[in-house]
Amino acid sequence: MNLFWSTRSLTSNREDHLTEFFAAALELSPIFRARYAALLLGEYASRQGWPEPIIARVETQVSYPGASSQPDLRLTLDDGHVILVEHKLEAPETVERETGERNQLQRYLALPVDGVAYVCSSFRSLPDTVLADPRYIRPSNRDHFLWRDFYPLLDDQDRFLGWLKEGFERLGFTPPLPWLGEFAGPKRGPQSEEIRRNKRNFAKLWESTRQGARKLGWHRIEAGDIVELYLREGTSDLAASVFVSPAKAERFLIRVTPKPGRLGAVIKVMEEAARSAWVPTEVANRQVTRKGKVNVVDVTSSLHALLNREEQPAEMERRLADYVLHFLRRL
Known part of the structure; x- marks a missing residue:
């Protein structure tokens, strides 16, 4: 049993x-705690x-009196310095949510602390006011930390860390597969051309x-951001x-957008698949x-789990098709 996933x-x-769970790992493993401190705070x-x-101390969801701020993680160091860390997972695609996150970092930087770090799933642009603040903590090559930065620190010889490591793998918080490379990052600069x-x-x-x-009846198939596919004008009764x-x-x-009145049916068939x-x-x-607000059904897995075993393009193409069509057939 994996306690994190279950x-x-x-x-x-x-x-x-x-x-x-991440805070518990820091509490339970002195080795993980030391490695995490070195990665997150060493250069800073x-x-x-x-x-x-x-x-020296790890706290979660700490409230500050008189401030509408509750950072996910507060780290107190041996020398008394206090560091806040904000955690984010992939969020629904709403402008309000993203704007709120940006303002959130600015509020944290206004608190009486010695540093603020931000960890999320994939690359996000942050306002210059945050990046320019001398107390904002970030890697040397990126505007913020990614969850996958901490994946190499999770030693599966420790049972608790092993649960978390397996969870990271299922969530896709792993380094890019070497034969695929990076898909997300800044839109300008040398790295952007490599990403494209x-x-x-x-x-x-x-x-x-x-x-x-x-063959399944989707008549309009278009590319999105180069790697994305949009399927429209299909014969599906549900999507x-x-x-x-x-x-x-x-x-x-x-991501499936149900037809009117078909949300429950889409959830059912996707869960079965x-x-x-x-x-x-x-x-x-x-x-x-x-x-306006639209209900969608998200089916998510780890690209690492889906393609990690194969390096040959023909086999990767087959595995991708088998997986996607497995779900499309239910619609």
Whole structure:
């Protein structure tokens, strides 16, 4: 039994669930705590002239009197310095939520603390006011930390850390597969061209999926952000459209927009298909903003789990098609 994964479905706030398990790992493993402190705070502490950062106390969901702020993690160091860490998972695609997160970091930086760090699933642009603040903590090559940065620190020889490591793998919080490369990052600069090249290479793997979708009655199949597919104008009784992407928060996403009155039926058939899928798959009903609130059904798995065993493009193309069509046939 994996305690992290088996309890995940019992909570409505999965960001808090991950935070509590992550904090518990820091409490239970001195080795993990030391490695985490070095990765998160090593360079920052050195620039500040602090001694080697040693975490003495870990607290979660701390409230500050008179402030509408409740950071996910508060770390108190041996030397008394206080660090806040905000955690985010992939969120429904709403502008309000993203704006709120940006303002949230600014509020944290206004608190009487010595540093603020931000960890999320995939690359996000942050306001210059946050990036320019001398107390904002980030990696040398990126605007913020990613969950996958901590994956190498999780030693599966420790049972608790092993649960968390397996959870990271299922959630896609793993380094990019070397033969696929990075899909997310800044839109400008040298790294952006490498990302576009990686996306173009991945887009070549969609042909079998396209052909299979056409045979299932999807008449309009279009590319999104190079690696994404949009399926529209299908003969499905349940779905108005389907969006497929390997680039959402390092996870593989199949997003189904139900036809009016068919949400419950879509959830049911997707859950049935998920139970018989050959990689761990989750199904969730979410609301997204598209000229108003729209219900969608998200089917998510780890790209790492889906393609990690194969390096040959032909086999990768087959595995992608088999997985996507497994769900499309239910619609």
